[in-house]
Amino acid sequence: MKPFIVAIDGPAASGKGTLARRVAIHYGMPHLDTGLTYRAVAKALLDKGLPLDDEPIAADEALHLDLRTMDKNILSAHAIGEAASKVAVMPAVRRALVEAQRNFARALPASVLDGRDIGTVVFPDAQAKLYVFASPEVRAKRRYDEIIGKGGAADYAEILADLKKRDERDTTRTDSPLKPANDAHLIDTSEMSIEAAFLAAKKLIDHALAQHQQGG
Numbered sequence: 001m002k003p004f005i006v007a008i009d010g011p012a013a014s015g016k017g018t019l020a021r022r023v024a025i026h027y028g029m030p031h032l033d034t035g036l037t038y039r040a041v042a043k044a045l046l047d048k049g050l051p052l053d054d055e056p057i058a059a060d061e062a063l064h065l066d067l068r069t070m071d072k073n074i075l076s077a078h079a080i081g082e083a084a085s086k087v088a089v090m091p092a093v094r095r096a097l098v099e100a101q102r103n104f105a106r107a108l109p110a111s112v113l114d115g116r117d118i119g120t121v122v123f124p125d126a127q128a129k130l131y132v133f134a135s136p137e138v139r140a141k142r143r144y145d146e147i148i149g150k151g152g153a154a155d156y157a158e159i160l161a162d163l164k165k166r167d168e169r170d171t172t173r174t175d176s177p178l179k180p181a182n183d184a185h186l187i188d189t190s191e192m193s194i195e196a197a198f199l200a201a202k203k204l205i206d207h208a209l210a211q212h213q214q215g216g
């Protein structure tokens with residue numbers, strides 16, 4: 001039987017990672033946060049003092065990435081997210097990381113992947129596709145609260161400006177721009193609790209799983 005894939009895409013701080021983790025726990029499916037793969041490549045380049053825009057050098061890092069070594073706590077730094085979106089515009093980097101992401105999911109009966117291009121490029125035939133979004137202001141406030149909640153320092157206006165810049169880079173790049181797949185279910189979380197977003201996703205995934213189990 002083909003692997004069952006839940007593809008969750010959306011812009012930065014829309015809540016897709018939170019939703020993906022909740023879905024993964026509920027269904028007992030392994031989860032891959034594909035943003036971490038781009039972040040890991042960016043961090044490796046930064047650590048080595050290498051440029052972020054040299055495609056062969058960045059692709060070499062991507063080809064040697066071991067998904068098991070990615071540490072979310074280290075990679076979640078704001079500056080690494082910015083660097084990741086620069087690295088993510090290069091097709092050779094994307095090719096290497098998409099291959100690693102596909103290998104992760106193909107080795108499993110079912111999994112949840114979240115990112116920017118899962119439903120459009122990585123698994124265009126995923127059985128359940130969700131596109132999670134919220135207004136930039138809501139997303140910036142959530143990120144601000146998250147940083148403050150962890151005891152860090154944050155500037156709301158700066159976060160909002162960076163988020164808009166990242167949206168622009170992610171939606172306008174030539175290779176695999178961020179956009180909902182034509183057959184994705186849209187979930188606007190601007191005024192939705194985490195639990196309500198999960199319940200909306202669960203309804204869609206339950207339906208897709210039932211069809212999958214009937215061989216459809």
Ligand SMILES: Nc1ncnc2c1ncn2[C@@H]1O[C@H](COP(=O)(O)OP(=O)(O)OP(=O)(O)O)[C@@H](O)[C@H]1O
Nearest residue numbers: 011012013014015016017018142146189192193194
């Ligand atoms: N529906 C929601 N209502 C309120 N807060 C939410 C909701 N969903 C997520 N959050 C909070 O918003 C913040 C951003 O969520 P999350 O990290 O899941 O976003 P993301 O889309 O995965 O971001 P990134 O692309 O940067 O990894 C987190 O602090 C999370 O707890």
Ligand SMILES: Nc1ccn([C@@H]2O[C@H](COP(=O)(O)O)[C@@H](O)[C@H]2O)c(=O)n1
Nearest residue numbers: 034035036038084085088115116117170
């Ligand atoms: N499938 C993906 C996932 C991520 N990116 C790029 O990485 C940046 C960081 O992602 P986060 O989800 O961890 O915030 C993001 O801004 C994208 O540029 C991607 O291209 N494709």
